[in-house]
Amino acid sequence: MHKGKNRFVAGFLIGPLGLYVVFMIWPYVQTFGYSFTNWRGQSSRMEFVGLQNYADLFSDSVFLRALWNNFLLLVSLPLATILLALFFAFMVNVGGRGGAAGIQGVRGSGFYKVVFFLPHVLSVVILAILWRAIYRGDIAGLINGTLVKAGISDPEHPIEWLNSPNLVLWCVAFVLLWWGVGFYLVLFSAAMQSIPKDIYEAALLDGASRVQTFFRVTLPLLWDTVQTAWVYLAILAMDGFALISVMTPGSNFGGGPDHSSEVMATYLMRNFLAFGKSGYACAMGVVILVLTLILSVVTLRISRREHIEY
Template identity: 70%
Template sequence: MRHRKYPFIAGFLFVPVVLYAVFVIWPYIQTFGYSLTDWSGQSQTMNFVGFDNYSKLFSDSVFKKALVHNMLILVFLPVITILLALFFAFMLNVGGRGRAGAVQGVRGAGIYKIVFFFPQVLSIAILTVLFQAVYRSDEGGLFNGVLVKLGLEDKQHPIEWLNSPDLVLWCIIGVLIWAGVGFYLVLFSAAMQSIPKEIYEAALLDGARRGQTFFRVTLPLLWDSVQTAWVYLAIAAMDVFALVATLTPGAYYGGGPDFHSEVMATYLMRNFLTYGKSGYACAMGVVILLLTLILSAITLRITRRERIEF
């Protein structure tokens, strides 16, 4: 009977595996092949150039600047998003205290979760329109308007949020954090609800403070969820094309001003669709893929801990 089930399982797996190979694996192989040529994207003729495109990447000042920007996003986006999501989830789920030392969530926790999760239902286009109003470089912008009302900014010289080389990348990171915290708050909240309340109550009865229960109880028991969130956010940090292309100034897929918000994905698209350097763009795509895989593997390795049972 055991041997008879193998053909049955293989029959179900055959079609999905074939579809995955055709629509996922084969495009990766094609992209690597194109990266070894001088293909322009407009014609069928191409010449084999070996690894010339890859050697040009590491002497390309714009690509190196875009790589640094992706690394900055990779550092700040996961750390800040996870810390805020953990803090809010902890406060919502165990922030209240019932009678006799019992632990419970705050009132209206479900409503708070919906409010925090709301940015997840917004498309990139809506986020762009929303934050273009927030970052407007006059008194009509939300940030500038508030600063003017508080007397912290001169009405005649408002802050150019998206036109300032020193601020534009941090504005992008701020939008990503604002849009992502709600999702991971719900993720961590679901994981916290599986932790028995008796563990928190025992810790409180033993004299532990809320901060101690968070670091000694909550965080170790949520480590699998934190690890998953870290990997997803690391991948998101390598792929911020849509937001940068639509929100930041600059001709042809954003990246301005003067490449100060450029990321690898926007530079790839500019080379592919505007400059006619499709082979060069494919080399960038291969580098982005390899970096994403390496960073995901490193993240999983660094954050690996023994599983705690309860």
């Protein structure tokens, strides 16, 4: 009976597992193999070059600049997104005054959730086009027009947001932040709603302030959710391809000006599709994969703590 059950389960699993191997695992294996060749993508002819592509990567100034930009996003984006999402989630769930119904969120909390989540409903390409118009370098842009109307900016010399090497990456980071906060607000709100309100009421009765309640009650009980969010945001910081390729200046997938907003994904696609250096691009893909896996494991290990039950 037990063996028959195992065969029955295996029969249902073999099909999905086969599809997963063919369409997910095999492309990774092919990419790893192509990274040791000088494959140009348009032809099946290629030569084995060993580790030459990897050696060229770490002497490539553009790739190193892209790696540094990914690192800057990795340091700033997850931290800022999680802090803001936690703050807003706390306010819409338990930030209001206590009443006969117990601890409640601020007035209109349901409306705020919808407003904050709305950017996440839009596609990344729509967001890029929208924010490219907002960041326009003349007074027709929303930001520059507002600054000029307020008398803060000179109408003859508006700020070139997306054409300034010192600003463009942070403009992109702000859009990613604006896009992601709403999703993680809803995620954290769902986790907070599973926490019994009696815990908050007991903490407040014991004289704890809202700040102490957040750090002593809310954050420890949400730690598993925060850990998961951190991993997903770190992976997002290692990508950013769609937004940067549409939003930033530069031919062939953006990344300008002067590679100031270049990330590894945009440089990979430029080498693969525009320069015909497909083997070199595959080596970049392997590096991105390895870095992402290492980052995920390290993040989970560092943030691991004892699970709190309630």
